[in-house]
Amino acid sequence: MNTKQNNNKVRIQVIVFVITAIVLSFFVYSYVNREQPNTQSFSTKAQLTPNEFISLFNNDNSNLAQQYIDEAIEIRGVLDKVTFRDNKYTLFINSDEEGRFILCEMQTDQKELIQDIQKNDVVTVKGIFKGVLLDAILLNCIIINETLWPKRYSYFFS
Amino acid sequence: MTKKVFILFLITCQFSFAQKADKVYTERQGKVTFFSYTPVENIQASTNQAQSQFSPETKEIVVQIIMKTFKFKKSLMYEHFNESYIESDLYPKAYLNAKVEGFDSSQLSQTRIIKGEFILRGISKPIEIKATITKENKKFRFEGDLEVKIDDHDIKVPGVLSANIAKKIQVSFNFQYDPDEK
Numbered sequence A: 001m002n003t004k005q006n007n008n009k010v011r012i013q014v015i016v017f018v019i020t021a022i023v024l025s026f027f028v029y030s031y032v033n034r035e036q037p038n039t040q041s042f043s044t045k046a047q048l049t050p051n052e053f054i055s056l057f058n059n060d061n062s063n064l065a066q067q068y069i070d071e072a073i074e075i076r077g078v079l080d081k082v083t084f085r086d087n088k089y090t091l092f093i094n095s096d097e098e099g100r101f102i103l104c105e106m107q108t109d110q111k112e113l114i115q116d117i118q119k120n121d122v123v124t125v126k127g128i129f130k131g132v133l134l135d136a137i138l139l140n141c142i143i144i145n146e147t148l149w150p151k152r153y154s155y156f157f158s
Numbered sequence B: 001m002t003k004k005v006f007i008l009f010l011i012t013c014q015f016s017f018a019q020k021a022d023k024v025y026t027e028r029q030g031k032v033t034f035f036s037y038t039p040v041e042n043i044q045a046s047t048n049q050a051q052s053q054f055s056p057e058t059k060e061i062v063v064q065i066i067m068k069t070f071k072f073k074k075s076l077m078y079e080h081f082n083e084s085y086i087e088s089d090l091y092p093k094a095y096l097n098a099k100v101e102g103f104d105s106s107q108l109s110q111t112r113i114i115k116g117e118f119i120l121r122g123i124s125k126p127i128e129i130k131a132t133i134t135k136e137n138k139k140f141r142f143e144g145d146l147e148v149k150i151d152d153h154d155i156k157v158p159g160v161l162s163a164n165i166a167k168k169i170q171v172s173f174n175f176q177y178d179p180d181e182k
Helices: A002-032 A052-056 A059-066 A108-115 B002-016 B074-085
Strands: A044-048 A074-086 A088-094 A102-106 A122-132 A137-144 B025-037 B043-054 B060-066 B095-100 B109-118 B123-136 B139-151 B168-179
Touching: A044 A052, A052 A074, A052 A102, A052 A137, A059 A122, A074 A102, A074 B025, A088 A108, A088 A122, A102 A108, A102 A122, A102 B025, A102 B043, A108 A137, B025 B139, B043 B074, B043 B168, B095 B123
Parallel strands: A044 A074, A102 A137
Antiparallel strands: A074 A088, A074 A122, A088 A102, A122 A137, B025 B043, B025 B168, B043 B060, B060 B095, B095 B109, B109 B123, B123 B139, B139 B168
């Protein structure tokens, strides 16, 4: 009787161990193979105009600028052009500095919204800020509905 | 009076034939892709935000890349690349300062060597890149590839992952330069 009970105990332990291993493996696999999440799911770090944004990258403000890297930023500005290269749409938003733009490479699910906009439209985009070269660069951008921009959280100019 | 007019004419000619400013061509969405091939794992990432300026007169070319603009299939690869290998918080950008040897702006297609310095993780190394340059509708297209050795730029790979990362990374690029509108 004791032997039988012991065998059952061992069997249950093995089953529990195997189930735990399968569940853990699933979570590890999901973690390792996760893709970039949709920008919609990121909370916005700041809402800025193009000039406020570009002025962050003057040398005096470079420390302030660093905190925005890899964060979701909303930019509202005038559209200069839309390009389509390598199967990706990119919006060029004007700033007051001649020859400097906010470049927003769009997520692939934004294709239909992009068809509705054209040069000189005021657009609001949200994207993950990566840094500044000639232009300020945001990736995984989405177009934001204008009615969702009631307040400006301008950390620099408040 | 005639002498004064003649001198004025000469001065005007001097300004007219003064050397015109270098025309600069710019690429704001250059594509750079790198490949790491090993028997254990193949890794590939690309950016469409390499920015560059090229002067056909001086034959100089400058390229800048924000390392965090490289996109990977998996988020974990992106994190490892930026946090462990490149340390992008310390070295956010890669640079190329170079000259196109023997560039001839009148040719519609040419193959040239681009010679200069490549800076990654703050370490500068001389580099030579073979590029095919085509001219179409007042634009220049540069295409080519090169090899970057991870040891040259002090990229440290943990022992556990050393079989997953190639010692020599294959890099390809495709840039289309437009003339500046100024």
